[in-house]
Amino acid sequence: VYTPRTPRVVAARRLSRRREREEAGRFLVEGPPAIGEALTTPGAVVELFVTVPALDRHPELISATREQGVRVSPVTEEALAGLAGTVHPQGLVAVCRRTDVELPVALGRRPRLAAVLVDIRDPGNAGTVLRTADAAGAGAVVFAGAAVDPYNDKCVRASAGSLFHVDVVVARSAAPALAALRQAGLTVLAADVHGDEDLDELADARVRVPIHGRAESLNLAAAAAVCLYSSARAHRSKEQSQ
Amino acid sequence: VYTPRTPRVVAARRLSRRREREEAGRFLVEGPPAIGEALTTPGAVVELFVTVPALDRHPELISATREQGVRVSPVTEEALAGLAGTVHPQGLVAVCRRTDVELPVALGRRPRLAAVLVDIRDPGNAGTVLRTADAAGAGAVVFAGAAVDPYNDKCVRASAGSLFHVDVVVARSAAPALAALRQAGLTVLAADVHGDEDLDELADARVRVPIHGRAESLNLAAAAAVCLYSSARAHRSKEQSQ
Numbered sequence: 001v002y003t004p005r006t007p008r009v010v011a012a013r014r015l016s017r018r019r020e021r022e023e024a025g026r027f028l029v030e031g032p033p034a035i036g037e038a039l040t041t042p043g044a045v046v047e048l049f050v051t052v053p054a055l056d057r058h059p060e061l062i063s064a065t066r067e068q069g070v071r072v073s074p075v076t077e078e079a080l081a082g083l084a085g086t087v088h089p090q091g092l093v094a095v096c097r098r099t100d101v102e103l104p105v106a107l108g109r110r111p112r113l114a115a116v117l118v119d120i121r122d123p124g125n126a127g128t129v130l131r132t133a134d135a136a137g138a139g140a141v142v143f144a145g146a147a148v149d150p151y152n153d154k155c156v157r158a159s160a161g162s163l164f165h166v167d168v169v170v171a172r173s174a175a176p177a178l179a180a181l182r183q184a185g186l187t188v189l190a191a192d193v194h195g196d197e198d199l200d201e202l203a204d205a206r207v208r209v210p211i212h213g214r215a216e217s218l219n220l221a222a223a224a225a226v227c228l229y230s231s232a233r234a235h236r237s238k239e240q241s242q
Numbered sequence: 243v244y245t246p247r248t249p250r251v252v253a254a255r256r257l258s259r260r261r262e263r264e265e266a267g268r269f270l271v272e273g274p275p276a277i278g279e280a281l282t283t284p285g286a287v288v289e290l291f292v293t294v295p296a297l298d299r300h301p302e303l304i305s306a307t308r309e310q311g312v313r314v315s316p317v318t319e320e321a322l323a324g325l326a327g328t329v330h331p332q333g334l335v336a337v338c339r340r341t342d343v344e345l346p347v348a349l350g351r352r353p354r355l356a357a358v359l360v361d362i363r364d365p366g367n368a369g370t371v372l373r374t375a376d377a378a379g380a381g382a383v384v385f386a387g388a389a390v391d392p393y394n395d396k397c398v399r400a401s402a403g404s405l406f407h408v409d410v411v412v413a414r415s416a417a418p419a420l421a422a423l424r425q426a427g428l429t430v431l432a433a434d435v436h437g438d439e440d441l442d443e444l445a446d447a448r449v450r451v452p453i454h455g456r457a458e459s460l461n462l463a464a465a466a467a468v469c470l471y472s473s474a475r476a477h478r479s480k481e482q483s484q
Contacts, residue, residue: 033458132464137454158461165456212379212474214407216275218467219400222374225464226471232454 001052002075009079012049012095016085018149025098027151030089032061037161038096039064044164047095049075049083054091061092085153098151099164103142103177106167107184111139113231114186118174118199119146120220126150127158128221129228134162136228137235141166142181144174178202191227243294244317251321254291254337258327260391267340269393272331274300279403280338281306286406289337291317291325296333303334327395340393341406345384345419348409349426353381355473356428360416360441361388362462368392369400370463371470376404378470379477383408384423386416420444433469 002009012028014020021027026046029038038044039061048065052074055062065072075083083093106114115133120126126148133141143150150156150168171177179202182188190203200206209218209226218226244251254270256262263269268288271280280286281303290307294316297304307314317325325335348356357375362368368390375383385392392398392410413419421444424430432445442448451460451468460468 128461128464131457132460134455135451135453135457135460135464160458160461162455162457209377209471210474211377213376213404215373215377215404216402218374218377219370219402219463221461222370222377222463222467225460225467229451229468232452 002049002073002079004076004079004082006075006079008047008073009049009075009083012047012093013082015095016153018152021098021149021151026095027098027156028083028085028093028153029096029156030084030086030093030153031157032058032090032092034156034161035092035094036061036064037164038094039068041099041164042068044096044099045070045094046097047071047073049073049080049093049095051075051077051080051091057090058092065094086157100150100168100170103169103171103180106140106142106169107180109139109167110184111167111186112235113138113228114140114142114181115224115228116142116144116174116177116181116188117147118144118192121146121148122220123148123152123154124158125220126152127155127160127163129224130155130159130166130168131162132221132225133228134165136225136232138166138228140169142169142171142177144171144177174199175202189227189231191223244291244315244321246318246321246324248317248321250289250315251291251317251325254289254335255324257337258395260394263340263391263393268337269340269398270325270327270335270395271338271398272326272328272335272395273399274303274332274334276398276403277334277336278303278306279406280336281310283341283406284310286338286341287312287336288339289313289315291315291322291335291337293317293319293322293333299332300334307336328399342392342410342412345411345413345422348382348384348411349422351381351409352426353409353428354477355380355470356382356384356423357466357470358384358386358416358419358423358430359389360386360434363388363390364462365390365394365396366400367462368394369397369402369405371466372397372401372408372410373404374463374467375470376407378467378474380408380470382411384411384413384419386413386419416441417444431469431473433465
């Protein structure tokens with residue numbers, strides 16, 4: 001049983017830092033639901049750290065992991081706590097390979113709906129938008145410019161497994177990514193409350209969720225939900241009328 | 243300048259606990275934007291605790307507070323930190339009076355849209371729904387059953403001032419509240435992913451945000467945003483066709 005000082009555990013713990021994640025091309029996923037989603041992507045899970053009580057509590061997850069030829073490593077409670085970002089990871093943390101793809105690859109799959117997160121720094125908001133985009137039927141989610149790392153632990157948790165469902169793209173600069181999306185035939189709608197003019201120039205149109213009451217604005221993830229579902233509804237009603 | 247041991251500060255600090263808030267009928271609001279919203283409701287702010295640097299940084303807010311005859315109490319940084327739930331409350335925390343009303347009062351104002359939070363325990367989600375309901379034009383938000391206290395500090399922060407914009411109602415039991423809403427002519431739509439049958443019986447219909455992708459579900463606040471804006475849109479298109 002590995003302790004917090006076992007080299008494999010020490011190496012995995014370093015993945016809590018963005019630079020280490022980028023160098024290793026790996027990140028951490030915690031808890032049975034998210035790890036279950038990771039296992040649906042063949043090759044995504046590299047190693048599963050599990051406490052001894054959790055080995056007994058999650059027999060199906062453990063055997064699904066072993067069936068993929070993935071190493072299952074028993075760890076002490078203390079070692080697991082050091083790997084987990086939450087208080088209750090239910091005894092399971094997996095090391096996963098990055099799953100993001102280059103934008104041309106994502107566009108090659110002809111997504112009809114995509115979400116582009118430009119400079120979105122809050123990991124909870126970014127992960128929630130990723131989850132909502134998946135639910136609304138988006139094929140790709142682009143983390144652009146100064147946006148948070150999609151493999152940040154809070155973002156991974158908020159995405160609730162959707163990180164493994166859609167094509168995630170990391171684009172250092174928003175402008176070329178938006179140009180490529182337009183060239184692929186997608187209509188680019190800018191929904192930025194701060195009214196970034198540079199972004200406007202790259203968009204086909206600007207949209208705004210109407211504020212009917214006295215609220216100054218919407219929470220970013222709530223606004224994204226309304227926008228993404230409006231697009232999904234528009235696509236579907238267009239299909240039906242054709 | 244008050245310290246953490248000054249009796250007024252000690253008494254205010256107790257308001258971080260629900261029971262103390264209920265007994266005192268008061269709660270804490272932190273940061274300039276939310277306190278600014280509180281000041282738009284006459285009589286809501288009872289006392290403003292402010293650090294000496296913040297006195298200089300927010301002259302308009304301080305004078306608006308004084309104009310309402312509200313006591314402005316300078317405190318040490320340490321005293322303010324003890325009152326604040328966040329790391330950066332920008333030197334200001336206000337003691338406010340509860341602003342919720344009884345359901346008949348809220349219904350007397352004939353809201354066309356209302357949100358009922360049944361058993362919603364997560365304060366961030368509840369506060370975000372309150373903010374979104376306000377934005378979508380809801381007149382009332384009911385915290386029902388085992389829902390979080392609307393005056394919980396995280397809920398207050400997530401509401402971003404909307405706590406002071408709409409009629410907030412606290413209903414110990416959901417069933418009579420839903421019955422009253424129906425009697426007032428509102429259509430009750432149940433949007434519970436867990437499919438609470440008791441709730442279904444009290445609703446006119448059940449709605450579900452469609453999942454087009456592979457996500458299992460939506461985050462509660464995202465689902466509420468889509469539902470509330472769908473209702474708002476339906477109301478408006480009905481108005482236009484009349």
